[in-house]
Amino acid sequence: MIVELGHYALVMALAIALLQSVLPIIGSRRGDAALMAVAPPAAVTSFALVALSFTALTISYVTSDFSVQNVWENSHSLKPMIYKISGVWGNHEGSMLLWILILVFFSALVAYFGANLPAVLKANVLAVQGWITASFLLFVLLTSNPFNRLNPAPIEGRDLNPILQDIGLAIHPPLLYLGYVGFSVCFSFAVAALIEGRIDAAWARWVRPWTLAAWTALTAGISMGSYWAYYELGWGGWWFWDPVENASFMPWLAGTALLHSALVMEKREALKIWTVLLAIMTFSLSLLGTFLVRSGVLTSVHAFATDPTRGVFILAILVMFIGGAFALFALRAQSLSHGGLFAPISREGALVLNNLFLTTATATVLVGTLYPLVLESITGDTISVGPPFFNLTFGPVMVPLLLAVPFGPMLAWKRGDILAVTQRLYAAAGIALLTALGVIYFATGAPVLAALGIAIGVWLLAGSVTDLAYRAGIGRVTVPVFWQRLKGLPRSAFGTALAHFGLGITVIGIVAVTAFSTELVTSMKAGDKVQSGPFELEFQGLQPHNGPNYTELQGRFSVSRDGVAYGEVMSAKRVYTARQMPTTEAGIMTTGPSQLYVSLGDETPEGTSIVRVWWKPWVTFIWYGTIFMSIGGIVSLLDRRLRIGAPVASKKRKTTAEQSA
Structure with a gap:
C-alpha cells in the first residue's frame, strides 16, 4: 500500500505543479493578486507530496520490498542499512526522485523566505520553478517510474552496484544535486525578470544568496566525489577529466562567475545583461550535465542510464528550457539598461576579468567534453579527449586568474589605485x-x-x-x-x-x-619489501575475510620509516556475492598532509600478487582547500546583508511617510 501511495503522491504533485506553473503567470499578467497568491502554497504542497513519495520509496528499500522492481534491481536483504538508505538514489529512478525532491525543496524555500519579494516577481519565479518541476515529474512518471511492481515478487534482490556501496553515496549525490538544482532558483529569477522586463540591484540582492548556497553545495559535492573516486576506484587519481566529472565542473565554473557578477550588479547596478545571461547559462549547464549522465551518450563509471528514450525526453526538456530562456533573453535584451559605468582599474574591472577567465575556462571544458560526441554523430569517427588536452588548455587560462585574485578585493569600487594595491x-x-x-x-x-x-x-x-x-x-x-x-x-x-x-x-x-608523487608497480610475495617515498613496505601475505554480502582477500603491509615500525596498510580484492562483481579496496595511510596509497591487484601464476604503491605528498590539501571554500560560502551566507529579499519598511516608517505625503 505504501508503494501505491508514493506513486499517487507523484501524480498529485504533477497536478499541483501544473497549477503552480500556469495560474501565477496569468495572475501576474492580469494583476490578479488572488491568482498570484496560488504560487506559495502550491510550492509547499508539491514539496510535501514529493517528500511523501520519496519516503515511500525509502521504506521499500529499508524493508527490502522486492515486489518493487527498483528495489529488486538495486538492493539486497543482507546489505548494511546505510547502503539500503543511500541505495535509494544509487540508481537512475531513485536519483531522479531525489533530484525532484531537492527541486521542490528549493521552491518551498523561495515561497517561505520570499515574503518580502515583490508579488509579481515572486509569482513568476515560482511559476518557472513549477515549469521545471512539472517537466521532470512527467519524465519520471512516463519513463522512470521508481514504483513499478513485479508479480510474483522475487525472494532476493540483485544488490546495489558494489562501487556504490560506500559512505560516499550517502554524501556525494545529495550535495551535488543541491548545487545542480539550487541554480534553478537563479534561472527562475532570471526568466521571471525577463518576463517582467525589470532588472535592478534589488534583483541581484535576491539572487546572490541562492547562488551562494548552490555554489557552496556544489563545491562540497564535487570535492566529495573527487575523494570518493580517489579511494574507491583504486586508480590513485583525484581527477580524471571524465566527461561526467566535467558535467559537474562546468556549472561550478559558471556559478563562480555568476556569484562575482551578481556582486557587481548589486553594488554598482552594472553588468545587468551579463548577470542574467550567466544565470541562464549556469542552470543550462546543470541540465546538460543531467542529460549527459542519463542519456546513454557517454560511457562512464558515473553514468546512470543507457535508455535512449530517456535521453530523448531529457533532450526535449533541455531544448525547451535552454532554447526558451535564450529566446526570451534575445527578445528582452535590447530593452534592458546596461547599468553603471566604471573604470577598468577598479573592483568591478577585476570582477569582469574574473568572469572573462572563468567563462573561457568553462568554454574550454565544454568543447573538450562535447567535441567527441559531435564528431561521432557527424562523421561516425570515435575519438577520446583526455587529460593532455584539458591540462594544456585549462591550466594556462586559470594561471592569470589565480594571479589576479588577491588584487580584486583590495581595489576600490568604480575607480581603484593599482599601484597602492600592489604596494600592499x-x-x-x-x-x-x-x-x-x-x-x-x-x-x-x-x-x-x-x-x-x-x-x-x-x-x-x-x-x-x-x-x-x-x-x-x-x-x-x-x-x-x-x-x-x-x-x-x-x-x-x-x-x-x-x-x-x-x-x-x-x-x-x-x-x-x-609534481612530486611517485608510483611503483611490482609483484610481491609474503616477506617482500619495497620503498615508497620515505616509507618501506613489507608484504605480510593474503588473508581471506567474509563481509555481510561479499568475500575478499586482504593484503596486509607493515610500514616502517628509517627502520622504525610506523603502522599497517590493508588493501583488498573484494567480490560481491549477488552480482559476482570484483572491486579493489585501496589501502591508504595518511601522514600529515601526505598519503601512502596501496592498491592490491590480481595474483600471478607464480603465486605473487601485483601491487601498486603511490606516495602522494600534500595530496590532502586538495580536499582541505575545498572544505575552506565551502566554509567560506557558509560564512558569507550568515552575513546579515545577504538576507533573502529586500528590507520591509516598518509600520511606523510607513505611517510617517503617509503623513508627510
Whole structure:
C-alpha cells in the first residue's frame, strides 16, 4: 500500500505543479493578486507530496520490498542499512526522485523566505520553478517510474552496484544535486525578470544568496566525489577529466562567475545583461550535465542510464528550457539598461576579468567534453579527449586568474589605485617568492613550474590574509583597535577570504601531488619489501575475510620509516556475492598532509600478487582547500546583508511617510 501511495503522491504533485506553473503567470499578467497568491502554497504542497513519495520509496528499500522492481534491481536483504538508505538514489529512478525532491525543496524555500519579494516577481519565479518541476515529474512518471511492481515478487534482490556501496553515496549525490538544482532558483529569477522586463540591484540582492548556497553545495559535492573516486576506484587519481566529472565542473565554473557578477550588479547596478545571461547559462549547464549522465551518450563509471528514450525526453526538456530562456533573453535584451559605468582599474574591472577567465575556462571544458560526441554523430569517427588536452588548455587560462585574485578585493569600487594595491601586496609577493626558492632548494630536482605553482598557491593564501589585515587597518591603528575592527568586519569579508584561502590550499595540493608523487608497480610475495617515498613496505601475505554480502582477500603491509615500525596498510580484492562483481579496496595511510596509497591487484601464476604503491605528498590539501571554500560560502551566507529579499519598511516608517505625503 505504501508503494501505491508514493506513486499517487507523484501524480498529485504533477497536478499541483501544473497549477503552480500556469495560474501565477496569468495572475501576474492580469494583476490578479488572488491568482498570484496560488504560487506559495502550491510550492509547499508539491514539496510535501514529493517528500511523501520519496519516503515511500525509502521504506521499500529499508524493508527490502522486492515486489518493487527498483528495489529488486538495486538492493539486497543482507546489505548494511546505510547502503539500503543511500541505495535509494544509487540508481537512475531513485536519483531522479531525489533530484525532484531537492527541486521542490528549493521552491518551498523561495515561497517561505520570499515574503518580502515583490508579488509579481515572486509569482513568476515560482511559476518557472513549477515549469521545471512539472517537466521532470512527467519524465519520471512516463519513463522512470521508481514504483513499478513485479508479480510474483522475487525472494532476493540483485544488490546495489558494489562501487556504490560506500559512505560516499550517502554524501556525494545529495550535495551535488543541491548545487545542480539550487541554480534553478537563479534561472527562475532570471526568466521571471525577463518576463517582467525589470532588472535592478534589488534583483541581484535576491539572487546572490541562492547562488551562494548552490555554489557552496556544489563545491562540497564535487570535492566529495573527487575523494570518493580517489579511494574507491583504486586508480590513485583525484581527477580524471571524465566527461561526467566535467558535467559537474562546468556549472561550478559558471556559478563562480555568476556569484562575482551578481556582486557587481548589486553594488554598482552594472553588468545587468551579463548577470542574467550567466544565470541562464549556469542552470543550462546543470541540465546538460543531467542529460549527459542519463542519456546513454557517454560511457562512464558515473553514468546512470543507457535508455535512449530517456535521453530523448531529457533532450526535449533541455531544448525547451535552454532554447526558451535564450529566446526570451534575445527578445528582452535590447530593452534592458546596461547599468553603471566604471573604470577598468577598479573592483568591478577585476570582477569582469574574473568572469572573462572563468567563462573561457568553462568554454574550454565544454568543447573538450562535447567535441567527441559531435564528431561521432557527424562523421561516425570515435575519438577520446583526455587529460593532455584539458591540462594544456585549462591550466594556462586559470594561471592569470589565480594571479589576479588577491588584487580584486583590495581595489576600490568604480575607480581603484593599482599601484597602492600592489604596494600592499608586497609582503604576500615576497612570501610567495621565498616559497618558490625554498621549493627549488629543498626539493632537489624540483621542476621550476612546480615551484611557481606552489608559489601561486602561497600567493593566494597570503593575499587573502592581507585583505583582512588592511580592512582592519593594520599599520594605521593600535593593536587593540585593529582587533576590534577585525572582529567587526562583515561576515562576507571573512567568507571571501576563506574561499580564496581555500583556493590557495587546493592549488598547492594539486601542484605538489602532480609534481612530486611517485608510483611503483611490482609483484610481491609474503616477506617482500619495497620503498615508497620515505616509507618501506613489507608484504605480510593474503588473508581471506567474509563481509555481510561479499568475500575478499586482504593484503596486509607493515610500514616502517628509517627502520622504525610506523603502522599497517590493508588493501583488498573484494567480490560481491549477488552480482559476482570484483572491486579493489585501496589501502591508504595518511601522514600529515601526505598519503601512502596501496592498491592490491590480481595474483600471478607464480603465486605473487601485483601491487601498486603511490606516495602522494600534500595530496590532502586538495580536499582541505575545498572544505575552506565551502566554509567560506557558509560564512558569507550568515552575513546579515545577504538576507533573502529586500528590507520591509516598518509600520511606523510607513505611517510617517503617509503623513508627510
